[in-house]
Amino acid sequence: MPLVPMRLLLDHAAEHDYGLAAFNVNNMEQIQAIMEAADETESPVIVQASRGAREYSQDNYLRHLMLAAAELYPRIPIAMHQDHGNSPETCKSAIENGFTSVMMDGSLLEDGKTPADFDYNVKVTRAVVETAHARGVTVEGELGCLGSLETGTGDKEDGHGAEGSLSRDQLLTDPDEAERFVQETGVDALAVAIGTSHGAYKFTRKPDGEVLAMDRIEEIHRRLPNCHLVMHGSSSVPQELQDIINAHGGQIRQTWGVPVEEIQRGIKSGVRKVNVDTDNRLAITGAIRKVLHEDPEKFDPRQYLKPARAAMKEVCIDRMKAFGQAGNAGKIKCVGTESFVSYYATV
Ligand code: 13P
Numbered sequence: 001m002p003l004v005p006m007r008l009l010l011d012h013a014a015e016h017d018y019g020l021a022a023f024n025v026n027n028m029e030q031i032q033a034i035m036e037a038a039d040e041t042e043s044p045v046i047v048q049a050s051r052g053a054r055e056y057s058q059d060n061y062l063r064h065l066m067l068a069a070a071e072l073y074p075r076i077p078i079a080m081h082q083d084h085g086n087s088p089e090t091c092k093s094a095i096e097n098g099f100t101s102v103m104m105d106g107s108l109l110e111d112g113k114t115p116a117d118f119d120y121n122v123k124v125t126r127a128v129v130e131t132a133h134a135r136g137v138t139v140e141g142e143l144g145c146l147g148s149l150e151t152g153t154g155d156k157e158d159g160h161g162a163e164g165s166l167s168r169d170q171l172l173t174d175p176d177e178a179e180r181f182v183q184e185t186g187v188d189a190l191a192v193a194i195g196t197s198h199g200a201y202k203f204t205r206k207p208d209g210e211v212l213a214m215d216r217i218e219e220i221h222r223r224l225p226n227c228h229l230v231m232h233g234s235s236s237v238p239q240e241l242q243d244i245i246n247a248h249g250g251q252i253r254q255t256w257g258v259p260v261e262e263i264q265r266g267i268k269s270g271v272r273k274v275n276v277d278t279d280n281r282l283a284i285t286g287a288i289r290k291v292l293h294e295d296p297e298k299f300d301p302r303q304y305l306k307p308a309r310a311a312m313k314e315v316c317i318d319r320m321k322a323f324g325q326a327g328n329a330g331k332i333k334c335v336g337t338e339s340f341v342s343y344y345a346t347v
Contacts, residue, residue, distance in 0.1 A: 001070045002336035006079035006101030006138040007188045007343075009044050010228040010272045012332050018324030019267035022046035022081060022230075023316060024277035026053045028065055029309045033280070035069045036309075037316035038076045041326035046101075046273060048081040051090060051112075052158040059097040066098065077332045079138070083275070084160050086112045091128045091139075100337050101138035103191070104128040105160075107145050112160040115145050115170055118177060125185040133186070136340030140273070143181050144173035144193025146232055149211045150204060155197035155233065171195060175219045182227050189228040189273060192220060196233030196258055200242075200278050203256040212258065214265055221270035228272040234258045235278035241315075244286035248293035252282075260322050267323060276319055280312045287311035 013020050023034050025047055038045045047069075049062060057065075066080050081101040082094035087110045091102040106121035108114060125141040132139045145162045146155040149171055154162025162170075173192040182190055194213040196202060203211055217229060237257030245252050263274055291304040298304065320326045 001074040001334055003066060003070055003080050003098065003100045004077045004332075004334050005136055005337050005340045006046060006081055006140075006273075007340060008332065008335065009046065009077060009079050010138070010189060012044070012328065013272045013325065014228060014270075016328065017267070018328065019263070019271055019274050020044065020046050020325045021316070021319040021323055022048045022083075022273050022275050023280060024048050024050060024053060024083060024275070026056050029305050030280065030312060031065050031069055033309045033312035034316050035073050035076065037313045037320060038329065039073055041317055041320045042075070042329040043320040043325045043327070044077040044329050044332055046079045046081055048083040048275070050083040050158055050160065051086065052160070053083075054094075059093075063098045076329050077334045081138075081140070084112075085128070086110050086160065088124055088127045088131065092131060095132060095135055095137050099137070101140065102128060102132055103140040103142065105142045105191075107142045107193070108160075108162060113154075113156065113163045115162050115166065118181070122181060122184050125181075125187060129186045133344035134341065136337030136344065138188045140189040140191055140230055141181065141185055141187040142191035142193075142232075143178055145170050146193055146197050147171050148197050148202070149195035149213065155199075157198035161198065172213055172216055173220060175216070175223050178220050179223050182224055189230050190220075190224070191230040191232050192217060194231070196231065198233050198278070200235075200237055200252060200257070200282065201255045202233060202237065202258065206256050207258065207262070212262060214262055217266050217271060218269045225270065227270065229266070229270045230273040230275065231258070231263065231266055231271050232275045234263055234274045235276050236260050237278060237282065241279065241282040241286050245282065245289055248286070248289035250285065250289055264322065274319070274323055279315050279319075283311040283315045284308040
């Protein structure tokens, strides 16, 4: 079973009105957790790796782990996606390493921290679309900078994200520009800025429309009904996961994430890919802390990595059901990237 282009999954999700979680990975246990959850819920999956993750895990390990996942779970369509590529070179190297989808994040310059202008963003994204589509690989672009509407600051995580203060205009995707951007670049999917940010500390209270601009998504979807939209920074940061960490020696300050109901609202308005990393990190950390806190004599990594993997699997199952991707794996005819070369040549 080949890894499939992400576009195949997004198109199916759009046709059947559901969303797909895109889970970030850095190691074998995280891939195993996602695949076990996908198998149990019969979900197609998007597995993604940031630049930091590729560096941490090394491309060769990652590629072979993903191929192993495809071999072990032939019924599950799996797309492998580069998260936040900072340059056409990063995207090209991802494609050479077997990724079936890449994100060119031209909302920032190549340094990954300076907001870029519209023309730069169009130029680098279009260049990636040309390279990627010639190989049947999917492309996600981003317009607007991720960051908090509460504090007016950018979003730096894993060495990527705008630094310093940003205006409300920079923090929200402009619907007029979105139309032009999609038209001029030919991207398959568009990540939008609506006040979400990476990491655990997204909101200091349960978010409302002032700080989480779901109405932007609705407006952009109205203008671009055929473009797949992507929500970044979409962990829900569940209270119970914060509590488990804090009950076992951790120190997570009280915080709020993106409620699942808001994501479901987005899915009704064209959101097809929902990025989730932090919730899995919290689940893993909580499980490891619990084991080591309750039994400090334990030292075999399997004794804490097994519960950690199980805790992440539970989060993945929850999201797969909530976003509606559960039950769809068997309905998608798996094809590799080569099938999409001719597809792109005709559109
Ligand atoms: P979270 O930090 O909210 O999980 O977001 C992850 C993400 O958007 C990766 O690109």
